[in-house]
Amino acid sequence: MPANTPMPTSQRIVQVCLFLFAAIALFGGTLQMYLGQPLTTPRLDNVHRFMAGIYFGSGLICLWAAVTVRQQRTLVLLIGLSVLLAGSGRLLSMSIVGLPEPPAQWLGYLVPELVVSCVMIAAQLVTNAKVAEHQAA
DSSP states (O other), rough: OOOOOOHHHHHHHHHHHHHHHHHHHHHHHHHHHHOOOOOOOHHHHHHHHHHHHHHHHHHHHHHHHTGGGGOHHHHHHHHHHHHHHHHHHHHHHHHOOOSSSSSSHHHHHHHHHHHHHHHHHHHHHHHHHHHHHHHHH
């Protein structure tokens, strides 16, 4: 849709979700890069900080996608799928080795990863349909 057209509500929802994911990943990536994994082996700390860099980089991608949301389609779906897979990995870990302490904190991470990613994917699919309808008209 052209920039002078009002942004559909579904696309605004996508943008808010992307800004939320960007903030979480930028903050979390920075924090984990700084903290590392102090009570472990050098190998695990190395992997932890490497993944912190991936996390931070994902935040930059989310930020860029949020700013340029009018031009995005597939990228938003891939980001939503990535966050959903990350939450699924967390859920799998909890089912295999248990819920870390404090439980509320870890459930507080899990719920948005599963719920917000699904909301964003659904909103993007609605947006894609509206864009296709607008282009066909």
